[in-house]
Structure formats: structure tokens, C-alpha cells
Amino acid sequence: MSRTVRAVAGEFLGSAGLAAVVVGSGIAAQRLSPGDVGLQLLENAFATALGLGVLILVFAAVSGAHFNPVVTLVDIALHRKKWSTAATYLPAQVLGCIAGAVLANLMFAAPAVTWSTTERSGWHLLLAEAVATAGLILVIFALVRTGRSHLAAPAVGAYIGAAYFFTSSTSFANPAITVGRMFSDTFAGIAPASVLPFIGAQLVGAALGWALVRLLFPATAPQRVAAVA
Template sequence: MTSSRRIETIRSLTGEFAGSAGLAAVVIGSGIAAQTLSPGDVGLQLFENAFATALGLGVLIAVFAPVSGAHFNPVVTLVDALLHGRPGQSVATYLPVQILGCITGAVVANLMFGLPAVSWATTDRASWPTLFAEVVATAGLLTVIFGLVRTGRSHLAAPAVGAYIGAAYFFNSSTSFANPAITVGRAFSDTFAGIAPTSVLPFIGAQLVGAGLAWAFVRAVFPRPVATIPTA
């Protein structure tokens, strides 16, 4: 690997780590704030959490897309590899960075609100309806992303993905995690956005099923890629 290529790889991995950490901090931090600001009103808490996440995710994508592609999500990276030939080495480096970033963001969110750095979540979220909902949420998210990318409209990804996730908090019974890395990160905070460690693997399994469905659907409906998400 040349020196310039190595520098570009470091930059992209740093961007992916920072964006993933920022995403987890937004999701978990806004959940903690919602619990504090609106005690006893779960509906308002969910709205506050969803609103902050939609805005924060859109900003993070806009900022880091030129650096790393702004995946922040292992299933985005995996489906990008399947659709557009992302190198295996890039996938192997992106996935752990995304997970580590989300764990770091969870710790940061906990500390910002004066909580222990790590407090294992106790909210059991795994049920057949919520797992089915995660399949739907993940398939929908990936269709939004790659439908835009493969029709030359990737510049719309930031607002579109933010809007989709904000809406999916409400139309989806799982509140639309749709991301294995953030699922792991949310297990590190026993707060509004937390997920019990025992629910993590079932959620990730459902997300992978949704990713497979999205891959097949995107190939069928958007067969000719116009542009691809940047590779590391």
C-alpha cells in the first residue's frame, strides 16, 4: 500500500469511527435527555429521541460522506460490498471500527449525563413482532440508501436517511435500530434507548435478514448503478 493510499485509509476509518460514535452519542444522549425532560410521558420521550436522532444522523452523514462514505452501519458496508464490489479488506476494517465507534459513543453519552461509563441495559426488546419489525426497518433503510446511490442521487442521502429513521421510530414496533453496530452500542447504556445484551444477537440476525432482502430488491429494481458509496 502506498503512503497516500495508507493516509486515505486512515482518514476514512477515522471518519467512520467518529461518525459511528457521534450517532451512538446522539441516539443514547437524546434518550437520556428525553427521560429527564419528560418523565412519565413515554410518547413525548420517543418523539424527542426520534427528532434528535433524525437531525443528528442527517448532519453526520452530510459531514462524513466525503471522508468515509458515512456508512456507520455494518449492513450498509456489507450490502455495498455485494452490490458494488467493495474490497474485502475494506469491509474487514470498517465493521470493527463501526462497532467500536458506537460503543465509544455510548460511553460518552453516559458520561455526559453523569452516569456510569458502562451500565448494561436491561430492556428486553426481542419478540417476534419486534424482530419482524427489524427486518422491515433494515430492508427499508437499505432500499432508501442504495436506491438513491444507484440512481445518481446520493446527495439526497443525508436528509432522506434522517427522515426515514425519524419516521421509523414511530411506524416500526422496534423503533428501527436497523444497524448492528448501534445495537451493540445501545447495550452499554441502561437508559431509554438501551437494549438488553440478550436481545442483541436476535436483533442483529433480523437486521441481516433485512439486509439480504434489500440486496435482492435493489438489484431487481435499481439494476444499473450510476454512482457508488466511496470505498476506503
């Protein structure tokens, strides 16, 4: 198996695992703690933070463990990599997140696909997504460009776990997982009509994060990027 095929497979499996963790823990939280949304969010955030850290550790050496289109795009832009990487990574990330959401539904005896009815609209949620995504990009590439990418797994897991609570949008910060979440009408879902505005805000946040990295960390350490959300 070629290195490219392994990398794409790693992105697909890692993205599927991420979606399964996010959606599955959301379903479990909803069933274990009915009527207590705060506890549901805590359970969902805790599982996501732990699962994300593990997935990064597993797949970092295979694909860089992006699992996130904006991480891939910023990595290419910052480090002058080939844009053809995006043509293979981005579809794998989106399809992986869809597959992971479907898998989570099935693991909890729910229909394979149930379109989410959870509307997530309003300027404050879009602002939160831009902030969450900019912060994620800054965390990842600050570590990469200062030679500390080995800390990405715990740092990114911790950041996403915290961002579940300090952002009003609960920090999707990832276009691929945003698409995947619309396939599950459960705690972590997002209605299809809310997806494009969320992705737009994430792209704005990614651009802001890219600018901050360029400003604060101009020197690039010779390391491979590893991380997502």
C-alpha cells in the same frame, strides 16, 4: 495520513457521534419528560433524525458515512468492492458506537457503563427490525444507483425518524448501534440477551433490501455510497 486511515477514522467518529446522539437524546428525553413515553420517543426520534443527517453530511466525503455494518456489506456486494473494506470498517463502526454510548452516559453524569436491562424480545420486534433494515438499505441504494446520493443525508434522516414510530422495535436497523446501546441502561438501551436476535433480524432485512435493490435498480450510477443508521 493515508486515505484508508482517514476513512476508518471517519467511520469511528461518525459511529461514535451517532451513538452519542441516540443514547444522549434518549437520556435527555427520559429526564425532561418523565412519565410520558410517547413524548420521550418523539424527542429521541427528532434528535436522531437531525443528528444523523448532519453526521452523513460531515463524513460522506471522508468514508462514505456508512456507520452501519449492513450498509458496508451491501455496498461491497452490490458494487463488487474489496471485502477487505469490511475488515476495517466493521470494527471501527462497532467500537465507535460503544465509545459514543459511553460518552453519552458520561455527559449526563451517569456511570460510564451500565448494562441495559431493557428486554426487547418477541417475533414482532424481530419482524420490525427486518422491515426497518430492508427499508433503510432500499432508501440508500435507490439513491446511489440513480445518481442521487447527494440526497442521502435528508432522506436517511427522515426515514429513520419516521421508522422510530412505524416499527414496533423503534428501528435500530444497525448491528453496530445495537451493540452500543447495550452499554447504557437508559431509554434507548437494549439488554445484552436481545442483541443477537436483533442483529440476526437486521442481517435478514439487509439481504431482503439487497435483493430489492438488485430487482428494482439494476443499473449503478458512478457514485460513492453515503449513508447509514
